[in-house]
Amino acid sequence: MLSEEPPDNPSSIDPPGPPRQRAEDAQPPVQRIPGYTSEELARHSVFNELNIFPGRPNEVIQTDWSCSQCGYNLRGLMTGEKCPECGSIELFRPPPPGQISYATWYAERKKNASNLKAFLLLVVIVIAGGPFAVVGTFLSQMIPTFLGPIVVGPSIEEIMKISLILLVVETRPFLIRRQDEITFAALAGALGFAFIENLLYLKVYIPNPTLELEIWRWTVCTMLHVTCTLIASRGVIAVWRATDEQMRIPMVQLMYRPILIAIVVHGSYNAIVTLVGIAGFDF
Numbered sequence: 558m559l560s561e562e563p564p565d566n567p568s569s570i571d572p573p574g575p576p577r578q579r580a581e582d583a584q585p586p587v588q589r590i591p592g593y594t595s596e597e598l599a600r601h602s603v604f605n606e607l608n609i610f611p612g613r614p615n616e617v618i619q620t621d622w623s624c625s626q627c628g629y630n631l632r633g634l635m636t637g638e639k640c641p642e643c644g645s646i647e648l649f650r651p652p653p654p655g656q657i658s659y660a661t662w663y664a665e666r667k668k669n670a671s672n673l674k675a676f677l678l679l680v681v682i683v684i685a686g687g688p689f690a691v692v693g694t695f696l697s698q699m700i701p702t703f704l705g706p707i708v709v710g711p712s713i714e715e716i717m718k719i720s721l722i723l724l725v726v727e728t729r730p731f732l733i734r735r736q737d738e739i740t741f742a743a744l745a746g747a748l749g750f751a752f753i754e755n756l757l758y759l760k761v762y763i764p765n766p767t768l769e770l771e772i773w774r775w776t777v778c779t780m781l782h783v784t785c786t787l788i789a790s791r792g793v794i795a796v797w798r799a800t801d802e803q804m805r806i807p808m809v810q811l812m813y814r815p816i817l818i819a820i821v822v823h824g825s826y827n828a829i830v831t832l833v834g835i836a837g838f839d840f
């Protein structure tokens with residue numbers, strides 16, 4: 558692709574380096590305003606804001622641009638038009654080419670992000686994800702409710718297990734290189750959480766647990782945590798991919814459906830185990 562560019566293409570005057578992505582090549586040089594860093598301007602750009610300016614005519618969306626409710630690609634449609642997939646009206650539109658926006662900020666940060674920093678961050682999340690989720694879940698259990706084990710517990714646990722990697726996706730998405738890193742980090746969070754939870758149940762909460770209970774917790778309960786987190790992590794990946802490919806502010810809405818599925822699966826398991834427990838069988 559690069560060899561097909563005409564010699565007067567602006568990207569051909571860039572300093573030599575690794576080939577950059579298609580969307581970055583489309584960005585003309587970033588403008589400067591005295592007294593502000595380009596990062597400040599990018600973060601406060603009006604082009605990151607809602608598409609509600611009065612008198613602004615609708616236009617054809619010329620780049621890949623997801624519906625922030627369902628992820629459908631709105632390219633080729635008019636701004637202000639209903640999403641053909643879910644019927645909602647997308648409130649953001651792509652920034653005009655050459656204007657400072659989240660896209661210019663993202664492209665610049667991604668270009669300058671250090672591989673070492675990205676790797677170290679992943680290591681920290683992999684190690685800390687599980688303990689972090691346990692602490693958060695503990696704090697949440699200070700509010701007792703009879704729906705706790707079936708609604709509140711699963712909701713909080715499923716959110717907490719992916720919370721560290723989601724924090725990175727929301728604030729430093731340029732430090733993630735591949736979606737596998739998200740899967741890996743979420744998986745580590747789930748395993749770490751399950752490991753600590755199992756130890757708590759088998760060593761602290763339940764005196765003299767049976768061998769069956771120990772096996773049950775280390776197999777079924779652990780698999781449940783991993784499975785639910787893998788479902789939820791698909792949502793985190795959807796958020797990151799839309800940001801990375803379209804260089805726009807992360808849309809957390811895109812993960813609502815996967816996280817809800819994970820919560821329902823987890824809550825259903827808890828409900829079944831609770832009912833069976835009431836019937837006289839102890840897990």
Ligand SMILES: [Zn+2]
Pocket residue numbers: 624625626627628629640641642643644645
């Ligand atoms: Zn939609």
